[in-house]
Amino acid sequence: MTRSITVRGVTIGEGTPKICVPMVGRTLTEILEEANRLKTIDLDVVEWRADFFEHVDDREKVIDALYQIRTVLKETPLIFTFRSAKEGGEKEISPEYYLQLNKAIIETGQADIIDIELFSDESLVKSLVEWAHANNIFVIISNHDFEKTPSKEEIIARLKKAQELGGDLPKIAVMPQSQADVLTLLDATNIMYTQYANRPIITISMGSRGVISRLAGGAFGSALTFGSAGRESAPGQIAVSELRRVLKLLKN
Ligand SMILES: O=C1C[C@@](O)(C(=O)O)C[C@@H](O)[C@@H]1O
Secondary structure, three states: OOOEEOOOOOEEOOOOOOEEEOOOOOHHHHHHHHHHHHOOOOOOOEEEHHHOOOOOOOOOHHHHHHHHHHHHHHOOOEEEOEEHHHHHOOOOHHHHHHHHHHHHHHHHHHEEEEEEOOOOOOOHHHHHHHHHHHHHOOOEOOOOOOOOOOHHHHHHHHHHHHHHHHOEEEEEEEEOOHHHHHHHHHHHHHHHHHOOOOOOOEEEOOOOOHHHHHHHHHOOOOOOOEEEOOOOOOOOEHHHHHHHHHHHHHOO
């Protein structure tokens, strides 16, 4: 049973959790500046949050930007994410365009991983997973709740569903309303990791209450943590340099 995936030499799911930094620029100039800055930072993976891009509605402009990002980032593993407004993103697009855009991104081969939302239409998720795998691209199947933390059973059920649908990296990010909610997320992570997962998983408890999950989630089975290098893409993200220091101390 392999629990790890290797992307451009970075093995996710083995050793210390990997650090991912999102790019959230609105204009191409801002995005390329960010990409250049990220090259100087001690990170493992970059996520392009394309929903922040002002021209995300124009597929050709997105593809053009992606090629330029890849040129700057060279061999750094890159996740392409269009996060919908209903899951905490910047914009809403039609399911047709979501499918088209992700398919086109897969075909470029410039992103290593795409993030697909679990609560999209199931046939859409399946067809994107199939398409990505046919093109040797990994898939994160993600779910976000910016309001609350679902029950432990529900968190596990969503992660299992993401795994069943063929996601290489099942992921969930939820908002705690109490410290007990943070424990719920960590407990669900540990149960999923030890009992059901046959691949790396990513779990996050957001906001200031959940920061401990970004630092110590690896001890419970989360393989990747999101840090910021300037502007956050979600509440609770902390600076990469501090994140790295703590991950080294925790050795999880
Ligand atoms: O899903 C996630 C996780 C995240 O929401 C976080 O809480 O760090 C940040 C997003 O950019 C990313 O797509």
